[in-house]
Amino acid sequence: MYPVTLAGQAVKLREFRSDDVADAFAIDGDDRVTRWLSFDSRDRAATAAMVDGAITRAKLVPRTEYYLAVTDADADDRMIGFARLGFSGVRAAKLGYAIHADHWGHGYATDAARTLIDFGFGQLGRHRITAAIGPENAASIAVVKRLGMQYEGHLRDHVHTGGTWRDSLLYSILATEWTADSGPGETP
Numbered sequence: 001m002y003p004v005t006l007a008g009q010a011v012k013l014r015e016f017r018s019d020d021v022a023d024a025f026a027i028d029g030d031d032r033v034t035r036w037l038s039f040d041s042r043d044r045a046a047t048a049a050m051v052d053g054a055i056t057r058a059k060l061v062p063r064t065e066y067y068l069a070v071t072d073a074d075a076d077d078r079m080i081g082f083a084r085l086g087f088s089g090v091r092a093a094k095l096g097y098a099i100h101a102d103h104w105g106h107g108y109a110t111d112a113a114r115t116l117i118d119f120g121f122g123q124l125g126r127h128r129i130t131a132a133i134g135p136e137n138a139a140s141i142a143v144v145k146r147l148g149m150q151y152e153g154h155l156r157d158h159v160h161t162g163g164t165w166r167d168s169l170l171y172s173i174l175a176t177e178w179t180a181d182s183g184p185g186e187t188p
């Protein structure tokens with residue numbers, strides 16, 4: 001399915017564009033963000049390659065990755081974050097997201113993740129969606145709990161980042177459990 005645009009309450013999700021590199025670099029090149037991700041901060045060239053790769057993979061048939069730019073629904077079309085659903089296993093998908101550090105705390109990640117999960121269980125027909133999160137990443141754990149994802153277990157040395165191995169906590173949600181009502185303004 002291409003191109004994809006998804007409307008949340010606070011955010012919109014759209015396909016990456018080649019003019020997103022500067023805004024993507026403000027996220028991927030920021031240690032405040034990448035310390036929680038599975039890769040180290042990228043330079044501008046690596047960010048440009050990431051954007052190019054996302055644009056190329058988005059057009060593959062069959063498409064197995066929905067790596068989308070997050071924009072503020074009440075502002076312009078500039079990227080303030082990203083959200084990704086990557087297919088894995090049997091009708092499963094892995095969820096990831098990040099928001100520019102200057103925009104944290106406004107509910108953008110929760111809304112972006114909720115919108116993408118809803119798309120995953122709806123039009124994409126996924127049965128199971130997982131998120132692997134660093135044990136100390138309290139903000140991300142709050143996001144997945146808010147969305148009703150359940151803790152499944154502790155993955156040892158799951159990612160290598162910052163020159164060292166890092167564990168992850170695995171959270172999941174099944175299609176049969178999903179309600180798109182979860183999110184800001186709702187009871188966690």
Ligand SMILES: CC(C)(COP(=O)(O)OP(=O)(O)OC[C@H]1O[C@@H](n2cnc3c(N)ncnc32)[C@H](O)[C@@H]1OP(=O)(O)O)[C@@H](O)C(=O)NCCC(=O)NCCS
Pocket residue numbers: 032033034036037096097098099100103104105106107108109110111131132133134137138139140142143146184188
């Ligand atoms: C995780 C991240 C995406 C959250 O983005 P955001 O737009 O600020 O998220 P939201 O505003 O939707 O929700 C953040 C939640 O975390 C909570 N939170 C934030 N900082 C927290 C902290 N230090 N301790 C506990 N909870 C915290 C907020 O209260 C909120 O929960 P609530 O809605 O139940 O009140 C953002 O911090 C980020 O980009 N981090 C770096 C990349 C990353 O960690 N990505 C996820 C990898 S698994």
